[in-house]
Structure formats: structure tokens, C-alpha cells
Amino acid sequence: MYSHDENYKKELEVDLLLETIHRITGYDFKQYVRASIIRRIENRRSIENAPNITSLIERAIHEPGFLEKIIEGFSVPVTEMFRDPSFFKEFRMNIIPILRKYKDIRIWHAGCATGEEVLSMAILLEEEGLLDKTTIYATDMSKIAIEQARRGIVPLNKMQSYTKNYLKAGGTKEFSMYYKTNSQNVFFSEQLLKNVIFAQHNLVTDQSFNEFHVIFCRNVLIYFNPSLQNKVHELFIQSLSQDGFLGLGNKESLRISQYAAAYEEISTDEPIYRKK
């Protein structure tokens, strides 16, 4: 008798689905953190009301647009403005003075999701008088997220916590200077995004496209397994200028990475690193 273990079957189905995606799109999610990917697939399955993952595979192969839908579901666009305010404060206090000396500044937000972090960085740079000479490259693998980010719009009901974050992150002006509202949404000034280039970019499959002074990749790598993380770190190393900065999520660190030696720690509390 063959195994009828439910877990085994599910693993098999997940493997097959990921292989399908890989073969059709070239996107390889096999190296993403397994548990997370399984949850995302399960989530999709329950939304689609599909009896099992296999039926998703069938639709992925035969139904146009369905595969993209699944892949979109893998992206976890959780973000907020001035997330981990202490990180932004640290950046403002210790990194900005160094960037100020540069003639022009290139910043890459890798995995910008719906753009809240980009807006935050733009506001910070504006307040430090550096926005005009900065080009921000904001990329995400999700097209929808990028489109959303491009609008510079955030939901009204998130703004109280964003305001608190802004104040904690050492904002020097009135936060309300930067936006207008209606009864549902908050519209950030277009001026903030004038030097931002939004583009779809997949950290796993796409190459480096410029040399940057700062790369932010916050709370993205936690979805990758160690070998994939190393691959992405290699991409960052290639994309960082000499003495460039790498900013990670507050619960991430370079400690387990192969590339830890290529960086020096700038801050004791915040995951900001400088390429040696």
C-alpha cells in the first residue's frame, strides 16, 4: 500500500504547484520559506473555494490569468509608514549626514510593497533637504502593489498610527503638511514622489540594475530560505556602491548570512550595515 498521509499529499501538491509556476513563469518559489508559502497557497485555495491544491494546479495551467493571481497572493504587502520609527530615527541621525556630502543619491527600496516606506523616506529626505538630489527606485515583484504605490494614497484609518510613527521617527514638521484627505483616503503630495521610479522587479530572478548608495530591503528576506537569502544578498552586494548602506527589517540581521563579513555594523540597535 502506498502512503495516504495527508501531509505527504499536501507537500506533493505544493511541490507540483510550485514546479508548475516555475516551469511556466520562471519564478521559483521553491526556496521561499515553506510554511509561509503553504499558508499563502491555502489562503488562495480557500478564497477560490477549491477542494484541494491540485485543482489550483489545473486552473493555473489552463485558466489564463489564474497563475498571476496565485503569484500575487505570494506577495505579502504588509507595510506601514515609518515602520519601526527608531530605524528611521537612526537613519536620520547617522546616515543622512553622510549622504548629505554626496552630489546625488540613489536609494533602492527592494520590495516596496504598496509604497508606504517610500513615502516615509521621501518625507524624511524632504525634511532634510535632500529629496531634490535623490532618486528613489521602488521595486516590488507585485505589479498590483507597484500600481498602488505609484498613487501615493493610503487608507485614512491607518493614518493615526502613521502619525504616531512619524512623530516617533523624529519628524520635524507637521505631518499634515504632506497630505490631503477625503472620507476614505489620504492623498500624499505628488511632490514627494516626483523623484521616485516605480518598477516591477523580482529579487529572485532579476538582475542588478544600478549602483545604489542605500538599499532598503525590510521584512522581505524572512520569506526566503537561507540559500535564497544568500542569493539576494549577493545581488545587494553587486548593487551597493563602495561604503553603501543596507537597511534590513528590525527583526532581520546579517548574522546568519554568508555576507556578514562584507559589511560593518553601523548601529547597535538598528539593522543598518555599511559595505566595507
Next chain:
Amino acid sequence: MRKNMKIGIRAKIMSGYLLVLIMVIFAFFLVNNQFSSVQADKDYIIIHDFEVTNLSHQVEKYVLDMVRGQRGYIITGEESYLQPYNKGNTEWRNKFDKLYSLVNDPVQQAKLLVIKDNINKWIDTVGEPMINQKKQESNGNTSNYLAGDQGGATVDLVRSQFDNFREVEHELRQKRSDALNQNIDSLIQGLITLGIIVFIVALAMSTMVSRSIVKTINEVIESIKDIATFTNTNGLDLSRRIKLRTQDEIRELGNATNELLTNLEQREMHQRRISNTFNSYQGITSIADLCKVLISTISEEANTSYGAIYVRDFRSNRQRFVKSATFADGFDTVGRNHFELGQGLIGEYALKKRMHILHDLDEFQLIPSALGTIRPKGMIIAPVLYDGEVIAVIEILSLTNFSKSDQQFIVDVIENFGITLNSAKDREEIERLLTESQAMTEELRVQSDDLQTQSEELQMQSEELQTINEKLEERSKEAEQKSVALNQAKVELEQQAEQLILSSKYKSEFLANVSHELRTPLNSILILSELIAENAQEQSREEEEKFAKVIHTSGKDLLSLIDDILDLSKVEAGKMEIEYSEMNIDDLPNYLEMNFNHVAEQKGLLFNIVKDPNIQNLFCTDEKRMLQILKNLLSNAFKYTEKGSVLIEIKKVQNKNLEPIFADKEEDYWISFSIKDTGIGIPPEKHQLIFKAFQQADGATMRKYGGTGLGLSICQEYAKLLGGYITLGSEEGVGSTFTLYLPSFSEKMNVENTVITSLEEVAASAIDDGGLPLEAAKMNLIQVEKQNVLQGKNVLIVDDDLRNIFALEAALKQEGMIVTSVNNGLECLDILEVQPLLFDIILMDIMMPNMDGYETMQKIRSNDELADLPIIALTAKAMERDRKKCLEKGASDYVSKPLDLEQLLSVLRVWVSN
């Protein structure tokens, strides 16, 4: 060991002591011997000389006794005197012989012989003859005694010879004692010399022995010191050995020390191997790397040829061990990939939790190498334990048997490896859990968003399903009904044709009416204006005024007619816009009184307004249209009533009292406005007719009372637009009651036209962009709200400047906010004490008398209930420091003066939104 060649320290020391002892004994004998001879000499001198002297004296005495006895006998004749003579005669010879034998010196012997001769001579010549003579004389003769004188000389001679003898003897003695003394002196000298020699020999001996002992000991000490010094400086150099040149115990000591060193070296090597192994996996955190390093280190250190490590699959419940790292294994065929507890030899020993060593393997799988296969000889299976549990098993093979030290090395390494492996496992587990929990928190956040989205989707899906079902049903119904419909269509077409004829008839009628109605006032206007123009001079001022009034009235009539026509056409064309807003029903009676009191007075009618006090004052509808309906109905009532009264009753309506099709809808509540008059009334058959456009009860009536006849039509249409209806109760000649039923539609109020993007639009764009799904797009778009977020929110303005308050109040009231204002912090605290939970937000000026904004905020925040109440500080174009202070004191946000209304409203929306 060359034991026969060995001369031990004991032997060395013993031989030294023995030599000294022998010499001492020898000296003792020597001295003893010397002393004996000296003693003998001394004894000889003392005894021999004494004897000689004594004997010489005895001989002399015996001779004298003989002399005295002979003389006594001669003289006396008494026989008794002969006794000493005889005795002396026998005795002296004995003594003499003795003496003679004692004397060695020939001169002295000669002298003694002379003395003997002389004594014998005396005896022979004097002694015997005289005695014999006396004996004879005793018989009578005594005269011959004279011969005795001769005998006396002989005795004297003997005596002197004896003296001489003794003198010589004395001299001889003197000589001998001198010789003795000399002997003693030389003896003493010899003794001293001997002592010195013994001392020197003993000293030499001891020096030699001690030197030979100390030298080797020193060598050993030096060696050990050297080793010890190396330990301190340059790591332990245990390869050094003590060089051994001697054959004694020191050699053994050296050998023992060397053995100790060898032992130490082995142990150190063992330790080094272990610490090498430990060091090799320092800093390695992953189990796989750890195993790889361990197995290769063991292979290197213990010189094994093939090794594999199986780590327990911690995630599986079964006791399953999976190959984690190998050495010299490049071939998949070599070694199992996993095994379970108790499976095979390795599984067996894993179960037994003990190490297993095999030597001289005969039958074992061959280890493949590049050029061939190798047959292993030794094998070790070693379970790695942690906390008494087997967490990994190592199997290693060697081409040779494992030495004791290799075995010990493996045992020690493995013993420690359990802890390392376990901590690596824990670390990996922690790392994994950490990553997972991070991912999960992220996801949870998404999921909460997702859930919201999902519930929306579910709703949408069920809606969709329902719609699909409905459509299907419809379709089947449609199919069924199609034939019926076709038939009906025919009938309808016929009816429509009829209606068309009717409506064209109505329209012609209406046009006729309208043209008449247009003409009538136009006429009067034209005429009167003409009159005025023509007879400008003749007319009195009074007349002119009258004309002007009529022209005005006519113009007004025209205007209202045109308005009505336009309104009606708009309604019919569906172009009428309805703007819902909140109105205060309490204001209505005043408004109506203001508009109709004067009409009532003019016509002498009573005008009463009765309002049910239970009605909520806020009523959501299009106020303008509603008033239009009421004004229309009231105008009609006044128009058709000549005497009596007009009454308007405003009541709340229970749903059950509504017409069935209007009941149970989603409106908030219903109000009825009943307008009762005591006018001409309407006959029942015309009740329906009067609401139709272009119709009136009676052309004549119309002309009598004026009006276009469009009023009720318009009212009816408006009522429909507002979601209500109008009923009529009337009796001809008694009066009419028109009742307007209207709902309050708070939901329809203020549908924002500026909502950025409707869901449909986004969805459409998303699909256009490449067929991507809706959900993600929707995730960040909020459900379209049906209400202005500021509407109905309570705001408390705390400001001492009344102009500011006035301006703010006006602006915020326009947004539908309920504004309360106080002039300083104390008042603010007072009002919050009374109604702590009333306000949604506070606008707080900072510079105020009595209690400023900082203090007020601080006090507010000290109340737990108000900890989260949004407070917006209104600061003057502030310094950084002021803003900081605001935040410290508890402000949620700040806006600086002069206020930008748009900005202020934005901030308010942010802080009152949920």
C-alpha cells in the same frame, strides 16, 4: 635493561661506606696489633724485670738465710738453725734456675753463672764443711770456727755480684722502656697518618659518589625544568626527552619521567585532537555543516577511510536517522540514506546506546575508491547521546584496526558532540521558529487584512451567486414568459398606441391650456404696459401703481408657470437631481408660518400647524423639494378654500400604516404631512385624475382659481423622487386632505462624488493591466463609505479668541460636525468632567489664560478614560521645541496657525476615522 651492568646509587654509597669501614677495621687491627706488642713489651718490662729482681733478691735472701742458719748452728749448735739453711740450700737453686731461664742477656747469664759458682763455692767450702765440723764438735770441739771468716768474703762477693747484676738488669730495663716509648711514639704517628688517609679516602669516595648521583639528578631536573619552561612560553614541547648516560636509579627516574612525558604527549595529542575537533566546528551553526566538519575532522585525526553520520530526524515522530554527512563517500550507492532505531547493526547499537568497535573485519562492504575498492579492517559505530537520548549515530571505517588512542579520541569527541549537535539543533530550531514567527506575524497582519477582504469577497461572491441564480431563474422564466410576453407585447403595443393617442390628446389639451394660461397674463401685461406707455400723462399715480402690481403678478404667474413646466419636464426626463441633507423638522412650522400666515390673514382663514413632539428633529431628505411639495399643497389648500381653516399636521408614521409597497424598506423612519382644508373638495371620481399631468378637475375651476394644473403632478413626482407618496381624502363641499408621506434617508445623504476610485474602476484597470485578480487591488482600497467621516462628530474647541471660535465653528458646522467651544483649559476640564466620552476630538489652542494648552492636555491625559482621545494642538508657527512639548504633554498631532482649512479638515478626518 642491562641489569648486570647496573651500578646503583645504593651500590655506590655502600661501596664507599664499605671501603671506609674496611680501612677503619684494618687500622683498628693494625693499631690493636701495635698496642699488643707495646703491651707485651710493657708487660715484659714490668713482669720479667720484676721477676728477675725478685728472684735475684730471693736467691740472695736464701743464700743469706743459709749463711745465718749455718752461723747460728755453728754458734749454738742447735739443730733448729739448720732448718733455714737446708731450706735455703734447696730453694736457691730453684730460684736461680728460674732466674737464669729468665735472663736472656748472655753477659748477665755469665754473671749469674759466676754468682752460682761463688755460692756453690761458699757452700762447698764454708757452709757444709763447717756444719759437718760442728756436728763433729758437738761431740766436743769448737775452735775451728774461725775458718768462717773466709766464708764471709765469699758472701759479700755474692752480694756485690748480685748488686752488679741487678744494676745491669736495671740498665737493661731502662733501655727497654726507652725502646718501648719510642715504639709508642711511632705508633701514635702511624695512627695519625692512618686517620688522615682514611679521612681522605672517605672524603674522596663520598665526593665521587655524591657527584655521580647529583650529576644525573641535576640532568633530570634540568630536563624537567626545560620542559616546564617550554610549557610556559611556547606551548608544551612534549617531544623532548631526558638524555640518559648513567646506569643507576636516575636512569630509571629518567626513564620513568620520559615515560610520563610520552604519556603526557599522548594525552596532550589526544587533547589537541579533541580541541582541534572542537575548534573545527566553532562558529558553525547548521547541523549539516557541523556534521560534515565533524566527520572530516574525525577522519583526518583518526585516519579513517570512510565515515558517515546519521542525525535523528527531529521533526519526525519516528526514531528515524538520516544521513547527514559522509567522508570519502561520493557515490550514492555507498551507505544507506537513513535507518530507523533497531534497524541493522547501526540501528541496533543506536538502540543500545553504546559504542561498538569491531576489529579485523572479514566480510564487509568494500569502500570504493578511484582505482578500485578497499577492504576496511576496523569499524566503529558510535551513538551520539544527549540527555540520554540518541540524537545521532556515527559509523566509521578504517583500513587498519583502531588504536586505543583513536578509540578514546572518538569516544571523547562524540561525548561532547552531543551537546554541540543539540545546541545546533536548538539554534536551528530557534532560527527556524524565529523566521517562521516573523513571517507569521507579517502574514497575520496580511491575513487580518485578507480576512476583511475575504469577508467582502464572500459577500460579493454570495451576491454574485445569488445574481447568477436569479439570472438563471429569470432566464428560465423569461423563456417561459417569452411566448406570453410576445402575446402581451402585442396587447401592449395596442394599448400603447391607444395611450399615445390619449397622451397626444392630453398634450394638445395641455398646450391649449398652457397657451391660454400663457396668454392670459401676457395679455394683461401687454395691455397694461401698453396702457401705461400710451397714456403716460393721463394716468394717475394710483392707476400706475395698480397696473404695475398686475404686471408684476402676471409676470410672477408666468414665471411660476414656466418653472412648473420646466420642473415637470425635468422630472419626466429623469434629470431632476436630488440632494439629500439633514434638515431640522423643528424649524418647519416657523418656516411655513412665515410663508403662509399673511395669505391666511388676507383670506381670513385660520392656519394651524400641529407637530407631533415625538418626531426626531433630524430628517434626511432633499429639503428644497420637500418644501416645494408642502408649499404647493398649502397654496392649493389656501387657493381652494374660501372660508374656514387650513390645518397642517406633522406626524411620525408607523410602518404598518404605510401603503404596503412602501413599508419595510430601509429608510430610517417616515413622517406624514397632512394638509386639511375646508375648501370646495374634490369629487371621488376625480381623485386620481387630478394628479395626472395636464389634467385638472375642471377647466372652469382652473380658470376660477388660477394655476396651471401642474402643481399636483409635480408634487406627486417629487414625492416619488424622495421615496414617498401623496394620498388624498376629500368630499365635495366639505374639504380635502392631502397627505404627504416621506421617509428619512440618512443613508443616501452626501454620497461622496470625490471618492478616488470605485472598486469597479480599479478592478477594471487591474484586469486591463494583464488580467490580475481583484483582491489584491481591493486590499488597500477601503469599502466606499456612505458618510462623511466628520458628519455628526463631536468636536470641542478650546480657544480664548472668540473670532477664532466663530470662524472654526462656522467651518466645522458646514462639515456637519457638532461643535462645542470653551474659552480656556479650566472650562475644558470642567466640560470633560461632566461628559468625558461625548467628544470625538479636541482642538486645543496652546496660549490661553488661566490654564494653557500644555497643562490642560497633561491633565486630560492623566484621566485613563481620556488617554486615547485625539487632541490636536493648535500652535503658533511653532519652534521645534514647542512641538516637542506638545507631544510630551499628550497632543496626538499638531497644526500650526494660521490654520489652513483644508489641512485642518484633513487632520480632523485622520483623527476621527476609526
